[in-house]
Amino acid sequence: MKRNLPWILFSATILSTSFPVLGDNPPNQIDLSKLPATQLDDVVVPLPSEVFNVLDKLGTPDWKGELRAPGINNRGARAQIALLLGSVVAEGFVAVEATDKERVKQIGHNVLELSRAIGVEKTVLSRTNLIVIKADTRDWVGVRCELDGALTDVKNAMIELKDAQLAYLVSLGGWLRGTEVVTSIVHKNYSLDSADLLNQPDLLKYFQERLATMPPRVRGNQLVNKIQKGLDEISPLIHQKITPTSVERINEVTSQLVKAINSNA
């Protein structure tokens, strides 16, 4: 349903008769299990800004210590580049938190280069220029908006190019790097509140389902296969109370996956 032109043409016409009408006075309780599948959309993948906005409120972690240099020269198949692009954008958010102007500018250039490698360079050109300009003036909120926008623009461009699978991989790459950073920070100063940030089982399920339904040529990719196994390992840890041990294990798995993305291994 999201933003695609055909949505107005293909909208569902099957009406529910069992689900209550909400109107201006909605019931305080509804039975979500009675919600017909035709009325249920895909889960919305949150913007990195939404996560980092919360991290801002969790004290002052050592953001510089969390920074990594993306291996953008280790490029392989389009699937790997898409994953790498997502993780580089997430790295941009870490660089913003670390207020590292030069690193943010470098990431702006990296985003452009990776977008060029998968044919969506024109889509992000103005965004990447703005990332550099705003980093120069230390407009960190502005840089975050442009990073969010670059991610959205790249994904929409891929959908327009009928390459939705790559768009999902961009999101997944960003989620993996973001989760690696969040778990690293939470693990260093564990609290129930901070661990609550990882309570995203439906999002993980969404990524798992998307990977499972990708064409065989994508699923057959060694890296994609590795990520699928990694998500299967993380899944039970996120479906229960997220303990310090779980946080540590999720961090280990996501670190390995991000390394694999960066090294095209």
Next chain:
Amino acid sequence: MRRFFLLLGFYTVLTPAYATVDDAISRALEAIDPYVKEGYIVRDDQWGGDLGVKEQKAVPHVLFKGNDYWFCIGTDVDNARVAIHVYDSKGKLIESDSWQKGRFAAARVQASATGTYYIIAEVTSSPKERTSWAMVYGFK
């Protein structure tokens, strides 16, 4: 966003139906505009489609504890009424504020826990069989 409107402009020549999508998005952005002035960051993306009267669409969304969200819906159809409400994963109405003004409606969530929430959009009345709608959201 710009690309979206350009494409919509092109398709508008082909069929008048697309104009309504464009307008519904504009209405949703109009509804969220006051919150931009309050410091909410509006996501440059939209959700929408068309619904019959009393028909609903549920959009599952992971919301993060500590964030404050406004979800706004709009339609371009004159004399139509739309509604938007937010439930948690147990089906409990969770919004801390909401309003409805004809073609516009909004709901606010100050998430008390991270998890999946259900944003439910509904056309409550309309002179048309199908009513186009669009939803946008902002957070701070």
